[in-house]
Amino acid sequence: MRVIHCLLAFTLALTSATILENGQVRENSYPGQVSAIDLDDSWRTYEPDAPEISYKGRWDSKHVSSCSQLRPEHHPRRAGRLSVRRSSMLQAHRLRFNSVGSLDWQFSNVTADVTYQFVGPWSELADGEEIPDKNVFEMRVQIAGVAVASDAALSQPPKFEKRIEIIGGSLASGQFATYETLSSWSFLFANGLGNVEYGITAYPGVCLADLQCYGGGTHGVQWFWHHASDPGSRASAAYGAEPEEWDVGAEQPADLVIIQMGGNDHRHPNDIPGRNYYHAYVDLVDDIHSVWPNAVVILMSQWGTFTKQKKQYVGSTYYLEETKQVYEHFKDRGFVYYFPTEGLLAHNDINPKNHLTDVGHVKIASHLLQWVKLVLRWKLEPTGEVQSGTTYWNDQQEY
Structure with a gap:
């Protein structure tokens, strides 16, 4: 049997190892947890700037991918993507998850200065099928270098013709979802499109x-769309008030851009007036169109809170009229569409932090996938939306 040994060494630990599910600790929060191993000196190393390493998304000059700009899965953007043959070890820190091919994402809790083996002789597929000799491994990391065994090699993964960009706040980034961005509608949607490159520029x-x-x-x-890192406290501690600039025009042009904004503008103490919100939205769309003139831009309406009125819950939409006015402003130019989220969610799709539950994210992603398929005529090529850790079922006949 051919096996692929993927070993990863880390120089920095994660800050948290607990995954909560409806307020309770998830029993198997790290499906695919791996064991620590020792390495010898026979491994060949690749420097972070090696052409065999493909950086997808916004990586700064130190080869750091912003934590909130996540893009893993089997066709990544916001995360490094490696095509690995036979055996390999990746020196990195802040690894949170990895995937082989189009299998579910596997989650491992890691400790500083320890080497882990992610794929080994136990990694057979169903019915004895072996993992192919060449696979794409994806993860969100800070790259320190890659080391491979003497019989191993790295090669860049394929680059897909189409690319999408998703711009938003915490609702697009998956804040408070079980696995954050990997549980978000934006990731599930982009992953569900199939053979596309994509980026998620979403900041809580x-x-x-x-x-x-x-x-x-x-x-x-x-x-921040024109800068390499997010506006969070961790990025500010690393870069100060001015993160590195990011040349959006140097990227592969996006064919589709989805914008979901308004939740933070609406909330106290910001309370941005509707006209200010409208003008800021028009400026953003104009900016995007000037950089990617052939991109289709989708304005996604921003759902708000639900209130109980007698025997039912009634949802709200923030800046509904202003967002529609932005659409009307660009409608005759033919590249802007409006995607209404009204009626897609129920009150129990919103968690106690006023963000989507995992199920709520799945609903938005599913509806948006079908909308893009029917309205824009995009073909859905993959095996479907992949979200790890949501295979819930009851196997008790009596309870």
Whole structure:
């Protein structure tokens, strides 16, 4: 039997190892947890700038991928993607998950300065089928280098013709979902499209309006779209007030851009007036169109909270009229569409933190996939949406 040994060494531990599920600790929170191993000196190393390593998404000059700009899975964007033959070891830190081919993502909790073996002789598939000799391994990391065994080689994965970009806040980034971005609608949607490149530029807490939120000193999402890292405290500690600039025009042009904004602009203490929100939205769409003139832009309406009225829960939509006005502003130019989320969610799709549950994310992704298929005529090529850790069922006949 041919086996692929993928071994990863880390220089920094994760800060948390607990996954909660409806307030309870998930019993098997790390499906695929791997064991630590020892390495010898026979491994050949690749430097972080080696052409065999494919960086997808926004990586800064230190080969760090922003934590909130996540893009794993079997066709990644926001994460490094490696095509590995035979045996390999990746020196990295902050690894949170990895995937082989189109299998479910596997999650491992890691410790500093320890080497882990992610794929080994136990990695047979169903019915004795072996893992192919060449696979794409994907993960979110800070790359320190790659080492492979003497009989191993790295090669770049294929580059797909189409690319999408998703721009949003915490709802698009999957904040408070079980596995954060890997549980988000944005990841499930992009993954569900199949053979496409994609990026998720989604930051918890970010506003659409620039320099009008949180006391007036915080940039909006358009400014961060042109920079390599997020507006969070960890990025500020690493870069200061000015993260590295990011040349959006140097990327593969997007064919489809989806924008979901408004939740942070609406909430207190920001309370951005509707007209300010409208003008900021128009500026963002104009900016995107100037960089990617052939891209289709989808404006996704921003659902709000649910309130109980007698015998039913009634949902709300933030900046509904203003978002429709943005669509009307661009409608005659033919590249802007409006995707309504009204009626797609129920009150129990919103968690106690006013963010989507895992099921809510699945609903949005599923509806958006079908909308893109029917309206834009995009072909769905993959095996379907892949979300790890959601195979819930009851196997008791009597209870």
